[in-house]
Amino acid sequence: MYLSREEEGIYQGERGETLRRMMEILVALGDIYGAERLVPVRSVQIAGVSYKNIGEAGLEWISDLQGRVVVPSILNPAGMDLCRWKEMGIGEEFARRQQETIEAYRRLGVTIDCTCTPYQIYDNLASLGDHLAWSESSAVSYANSVIGARTNREGGPSALAAALVGKTALYGYHLDENRRPTHLVEVEANLRGSDFGALGFLVGRIVKDGIPFFRLQGAPSRDELKALGAAMAASGSVALYYVENVTPEPPGPWQAEEMIRLGRKEIDEVYLKYPGSGADVVALGCPHCSVEELQAIARLLQGQKVKKELWVCTARKIADANPDLVAAIEDSGARVFCDTCMVVSPATEGFAKMMTSSGKALVYLPGLGGVAAGLGSLEECIDVALGRS
Amino acid sequence: MQIKCHKVASGRASGPALVTEDAISFLGNVDSQTGMVVDPAHELFGQCIAGTVLIFPGGKGSTVGSYVIYQLKKRDLAPAAMINLRSEPIVAVGAIISGIPLVDRVPEEILQIKSGTLVEVDADQGLVRISEPID
Numbered sequence: 001m002y003l004s005r006e007e008e009g010i011y012q013g014e015r016g017e018t019l020r021r022m023m024e025i026l027v028a029l030g031d032i033y034g035a036e037r038l039v040p041v042r043s044v045q046i047a048g049v050s051y052k053n054i055g056e057a058g059l060e061w062i063s064d065l066q067g068r069v070v071v072p073s074i075l076n077p078a079g080m081d082l083c084r085w086k087e088m089g090i091g092e093e094f095a096r097r098q099q100e101t102i103e104a105y106r107r108l109g110v111t112i113d114c115t116c117t118p119y120q121i122y123d124n125l126a127s128l129g130d131h132l133a134w135s136e137s138s139a140v141s142y143a144n145s146v147i148g149a150r151t152n153r154e155g156g157p158s159a160l161a162a163a164l165v166g167k168t169a170l171y172g173y174h175l176d177e178n179r180r181p182t183h184l185v186e187v188e189a190n191l192r193g194s195d196f197g198a199l200g201f202l203v204g205r206i207v208k209d210g211i212p213f214f215r216l217q218g219a220p221s222r223d224e225l226k227a228l229g230a231a232m233a234a235s236g237s238v239a240l241y242y243v244e245n246v247t248p249e250p251p252g253p254w255q256a257e258e259m260i261r262l263g264r265k266e267i268d269e270v271y272l273k274y275p276g277s278g279a280d281v282v283a284l285g286c287p288h289c290s291v292e293e294l295q296a297i298a299r300l301l302q303g304q305k306v307k308k309e310l311w312v313c314t315a316r317k318i319a320d321a322n323p324d325l326v327a328a329i330e331d332s333g334a335r336v337f338c339d340t341c342m343v344v345s346p347a348t349e350g351f352a353k354m355m356t357s358s359g360k361a362l363v364y365l366p367g368l369g370g371v372a373a374g375l376g377s378l379e380e381c382i383d384v385a386l387g388r389s
Numbered sequence: 390m391q392i393k394c395h396k397v398a399s400g401r402a403s404g405p406a407l408v409t410e411d412a413i414s415f416l417g418n419v420d421s422q423t424g425m426v427v428d429p430a431h432e433l434f435g436q437c438i439a440g441t442v443l444i445f446p447g448g449k450g451s452t453v454g455s456y457v458i459y460q461l462k463k464r465d466l467a468p469a470a471m472i473n474l475r476s477e478p479i480v481a482v483g484a485i486i487s488g489i490p491l492v493d494r495v496p497e498e499i500l501q502i503k504s505g506t507l508v509e510v511d512a513d514q515g516l517v518r519i520s521e522p523i524d
Contacts, residue, residue, distance in 0.1 A: 021485055021486060021488070024398060024399065024485045025481075025482055025485050025486070028397050028398065028476070028478075028481045028482070028485060029478055029481065029482075031395070031397070032476060032477065032478060032481060047452075048456075053453060054453060054456055055453070055456065056460065057421060057453070057456035057457050057459055057460035058453065058456040058459075060456075060459065060460060060463060061456055061459045061486055155452040155455065155478060155479075155482060156452065156455075156456075157455055157482045157485075157486055158478065158482060
């Protein structure tokens with residue numbers, strides 16, 4: 001792999017041991033994946049934040065690092081709301097370790113925004129054609145597909161390496177040749193809201209790490225694209241998809257290897273297979289709620305009280321900028337948690353069954369959260385929380 | 390004898406070989422508090438990887454495995470060096486952040502080395518030195 005003189009110097013340790021090892025990570029990954037060189041990144045989103053996932057081993061590593069990030073860098077969700085963790089039933093010891101993890105990142109110059117939706121809180125992290133080093137699978141999918149930026153799905157150390165060096169190895173989704181559709185997916189149904197999570201749940205399983213090109217009826221909203229990509233990244237490992245006449249176009253020429261046809265029947269089967277009945281908690285905001293989604297939730301809850309736990313997860317910046325919306329939702333007895341989500345928090349362990357509108361949460365909750373999961377539309381989720389069904 | 394290899398993580402170290410044909414998921418297969426292989430389904434079940442030159446096809450499983458390697462190193466329970474047929478990101482990153490020499494792209498015959506044979510890994514020179522011939 002080609003390194004510039006400056007890069008070679010870092011690799012040889014001229015700028016200290018931390019940067020040497022960070023460069024070694026970038027070069028090793030570049031070698032593994034056949035990269036010709038490094039490329040500067042505009043921003044980094046770092047995984048390896050929830051103490052539940054990284055544990056003592058990860059915390060030790062991050063704490064030992066010396067240096068400062070050189071490009072805008074933010075974090076994946078943590079294992080708890082950094083302020084209201086007690087209300088989530090998080091123990092003191094876990095909370096202490098989680099706060100230490102956050103402080104370790106802060107020392108490195110990372111901006112403490114813990115969210116899977118960086119694009120909902122900042123406009124200047126990613127634009128069409130930018131190279132990025134993002135980690136969280138749904139954020140990666142959104143950046144590649146909806147924004148048209150270019151990022152692989154980075155692990156914690158490789159994302160941090162990119163943040164400290166300001167570069168990543170040029171391979172995978174950074175290159176046009178790896179961004180051509182592999183599957184054509186025709187959907188013969190009018191979809192809305194959580195249907196996109198169900199669609200992603202199905203398509204991810206079929207295409208695995210492929211690149212689907214969707215032909216849909218109607219144009220999905222940004223939130224619906226977010227849900228579609230998140231579910232495909234969870235049930236498969238889709239990091240890039242296209243929607244005809246909606247997302248930036250694929251580099252040509254391309255021809256799909258396979259054709260998939262799905263309709264209302266297949267979507268409805270997902271709901272039937274994973275019913276929300278028997279849920280003792282309802283969780284919304286996977287990926288983190290946008291302002292529009294918070295507005296919809298507030299509208300549905302207006303003037304009513306929840307009978308079951310209802311958790312709404314969003315980015316702290318969104319909650320802070322919309323205190324009236326948060327208050328309107330919490331007036332119902334629901335809770336708006338920031339910095340975290342049901343997939344990465346140990347707080348799910350106290351429940352038996354969680355209902356959600358997210359295809360991504362549907363995939364991960366049983367394994368990672370130790371809780372059964374059901375899928376429903378936003379309206380159905382709210383109905384369950386209100387004790388109406 | 391000497392074998393050419395490709396450097397993944399720099400450094401030079403030697404130790405008795407511990408060889409397996411099974412891939413290793415450091416998260417789950419290895420106990421970070423003892424350095425023992427604790428998965429009964431693994432070929433190395435019951436053996437300690439500390440101080441060895443661990444020779445295995447490659448890593449698998451969760452990316453948290455990288456941190457487990459780091460934790461082993463901090464507790465002096467890590468392998469002295471590692472050799473893969475083909476390194477993948479979990480073990481590569483784990484070795485680099487831990488300062489454990491790691492090389493790959495060696496011939497498959499390396500998996501025929503008897504465990505206990507003294508092996509030196511010189512990642513910087515791209516060489517593996519083996520004290521006995523492979524049969």
